[in-house]
Amino acid sequence: MPLPADTDVSSPKHLRDKYAIVGVGETTYTRGSGMTTRALGTWAVSNAMLDAGLKAADVDGMLSYQSGDSTFAPFIAGDLGIRLNFYMDVFGGGSSTEALIGIAMGVIEAGMCKTVAIFRAMNGFSQVRIGGTGARSAVPVTSDMLHSRAYGWQSAGQMFSPTFMRHMYDYGTKPAQVAAVRAAHSNHASNNPKAYYQKRVTVEDVLASRVICKPLHLLDCCVETDNATAVIIARADRARDLKHTPALIRGVAGRVCKPRIDMHYQAGPISTVAGRYAREILWPNSGVGPEDVDVTGSYDAFTFTTMLQLEDYGFCKKGEGGRYVSDGTINLGGRRPNNTSGGHLCEGYTHGMNMVIENVRQLRHDVDDSCPKGPDGKREHTYDYKEGGCRQVKGCEVTANLGWAMPGTGSAMVMRRG
Amino acid sequence: MPLSLDDLEVENLTYFKHCAAHDFHLQACANCSLLRYPPTTACPWCTSREAKWVPVEGKGAVHSYTEVHHAIQPAFKGHTPYMVLLVDLDRQLGKPTEHEALRIVGNLATPDGKLAKPEMVKRVGIGTRVRMVFTDVAPGLALPQWIIDEAAKQPDNPWRYPQE
Numbered sequence: 001m002p003l004p005a006d007t008d009v010s011s012p013k014h015l016r017d018k019y020a021i022v023g024v025g026e027t028t029y030t031r032g033s034g035m036t037t038r039a040l041g042t043w044a045v046s047n048a049m050l051d052a053g054l055k056a057a058d059v060d061g062m063l064s065y066q067s068g069d070s071t072f073a074p075f076i077a078g079d080l081g082i083r084l085n086f087y088m089d090v091f092g093g094g095s096s097t098e099a100l101i102g103i104a105m106g107v108i109e110a111g112m113c114k115t116v117a118i119f120r121a122m123n124g125f126s127q128v129r130i131g132g133t134g135a136r137s138a139v140p141v142t143s144d145m146l147h148s149r150a151y152g153w154q155s156a157g158q159m160f161s162p163t164f165m166r167h168m169y170d171y172g173t174k175p176a177q178v179a180a181v182r183a184a185h186s187n188h189a190s191n192n193p194k195a196y197y198q199k200r201v202t203v204e205d206v207l208a209s210r211v212i213c214k215p216l217h218l219l220d221c222c223v224e225t226d227n228a229t230a231v232i233i234a235r236a237d238r239a240r241d242l243k244h245t246p247a248l249i250r251g252v253a254g255r256v257c258k259p260r261i262d263m264h265y266q267a268g269p270i271s272t273v274a275g276r277y278a279r280e281i282l283w284p285n286s287g288v289g290p291e292d293v294d295v296t297g298s299y300d301a302f303t304f305t306t307m308l309q310l311e312d313y314g315f316c317k318k319g320e321g322g323r324y325v326s327d328g329t330i331n332l333g334g335r336r337p338n339n340t341s342g343g344h345l346c347e348g349y350t351h352g353m354n355m356v357i358e359n360v361r362q363l364r365h366d367v368d369d370s371c372p373k374g375p376d377g378k379r380e381h382t383y384d385y386k387e388g389g390c391r392q393v394k395g396c397e398v399t400a401n402l403g404w405a406m407p408g409t410g411s412a413m414v415m416r417r418g
Numbered sequence: 419m420p421l422s423l424d425d426l427e428v429e430n431l432t433y434f435k436h437c438a439a440h441d442f443h444l445q446a447c448a449n450c451s452l453l454r455y456p457p458t459t460a461c462p463w464c465t466s467r468e469a470k471w472v473p474v475e476g477k478g479a480v481h482s483y484t485e486v487h488h489a490i491q492p493a494f495k496g497h498t499p500y501m502v503l504l505v506d507l508d509r510q511l512g513k514p515t516e517h518e519a520l521r522i523v524g525n526l527a528t529p530d531g532k533l534a535k536p537e538m539v540k541r542v543g544i545g546t547r548v549r550m551v552f553t554d555v556a557p558g559l560a561l562p563q564w565i566i567d568e569a570a571k572q573p574d575n576p577w578r579y580p581q582e
Contacts, residue, residue, distance in 0.1 A: 150561055151561070152486055152497075153484075158486060161502075162502070162504050166482040169482070210487070210488070259462070264522075268518055270481070
């Protein structure tokens with residue numbers, strides 16, 4: 001893949017496979033958790049420690065991301081009896097997960113700590129609503145927001161829609177093609193007992209749901225939920241002593257930006273997103289390309305975000321994203337399923353971390369569907385993707401997560417089965 | 419909807435001071451002369467922190483848009499569907515690179531600065547020629563808005579989202 005002159009790909013490649021995700025954990029996905037983000041975060045991190053087989057004394061680093069809507073890492077660590085050698089709480093939502101995994105690798109590499117737990121804890125429905133409704137919608141409009149919110153241009157859906165519209169204009173993308181993302185993810189979620197929405201929906205259901213802001217129908221938009229999620233990063237040689245087959249990290253790209261990321265889009269084309277830049281770091285550093293990937297986790301804040309990223313990371317030609325997401329490729333049983341947990345559209349909203357957790361489980365060949373468990377405690381997968389059935393992708397070896405903050409900013413990560 | 423600007427917001431204060439007089443001014447870089455929007459503290463093309471404010475004609479064509487049917491802000495709930503337009507100004511179109519333009523946000527409005535009614539919304543899409551008006555929203559504060567440029571030659575079929 002030719003590299004544009006304005007992309008710096010000078011970062012070292014020798015960290016390939018040196019670090020791994022060794023533990024994953026989450027709370028339930030609910031509306032109305034009835035507990036604080038501190039209690040949620042503690043629950044998710046302890047589940048990730050149990051999953052990895054790590055004790056409090058084995059974890060000495062912690063990272064989190066939030067937007068003034070969560071609990072800082074030292075409180076979670078303190079509650080769990082973890083003494084920290086490193087922590088940082090970062091401002092941000094979508095696209096943070098992959099970026100923080102890169103930071104975790106960096107601080108371990110720097111000798112600052114040995115094992116890092118990363119969590120996102122949020123009451124995205126019952127406290128700070130992620131869709132921007134409720135109290136968030138009525139805050140005074142000040143400063144640079146006068147150029148957006150004063151025009152009724154405020155929520156993520158409202159802000160991103162000119163990008164989505166322009167993609168339809170530039171490439172002839174059809175509403176029914178994009179709606180196929182929701183249909184696919186809902187099919188996946190029907191095989192995920194922990195998903196908030198487990199009911200299958202059709203393309204027709206999406207197009208018949210009420211319009212929020214064109215081109216988004218209600219079912220083009222993700223669910224708002226209360227939950228926490230966590231992953232634990234350690235060196236791969238350490239991971240081999242732990243409970244599961246490690247998910248080895250091949251490469252990460254973190255919060256890669258288009259030029260001028262304000263939402264007024266001077267730097268076009270506006271139907272191109274940050275993945276166009278991130279891919280020039282992701283694929284060379286990972287030593288693989290889109291064709292090598294078995295499962296994708298393309299962020300689905302909206303149906304369109306999944307499509308735009310798959311296109312700009314090179315899973316199809318520019319402009320062919322509508323075809324790619326509607327021809328069966330991204331469905332379980334297809335060539336390269338996307339968001340096999342149901343993602344943000346159906347499983348729950350976590351600002352990206354649940355899609356990383358899902359891909360770790362795919363790489364372990366131990367996705368938590370309803371298949372029966374064998375004597376070793378692992379599920380005996382049927383690979384029958386009927387409603388309520390299996391969602392394990394057969395022989396999954398390489399995954400890609402494509403995190404989205406907004407059209408101008410994204411992160412990504414490639415993992416492979418250890 | 420409470421709107422306010424802090425005393426330290428020099429760039430935004432200057433921008434809105436011109437808007438309050440129903441004049442549209444943008445920063446022009448003192449070094450490379452390129453205009454920019456919204457107001458910023460330096461030039462994104464040459465990094466110079468020096469700029470001067472110059473008058474700019476508020477005419478252009480719709481680059482993209484959204485049409486909001488489910489408003490979330492209380493001030494907009496009684497006005498759906500309303501349009502948010504991104505308008506390519508004629509000035510500096512395609513500069514400094516092919517896909518760049520001064521893309522000025524605004525609602526589709528009536529000539530007296532009110533949010534457009536549904537029958538007017540249905541006439542507007544990508545390519546529609548528009549011109550700027552100003553809506554007084556608070557003492558000393560006006561917002562640039564867009565109206566259909568009835569004097570301009572309009573495209574036969576401006577592109578609109580296919581599902582009405």
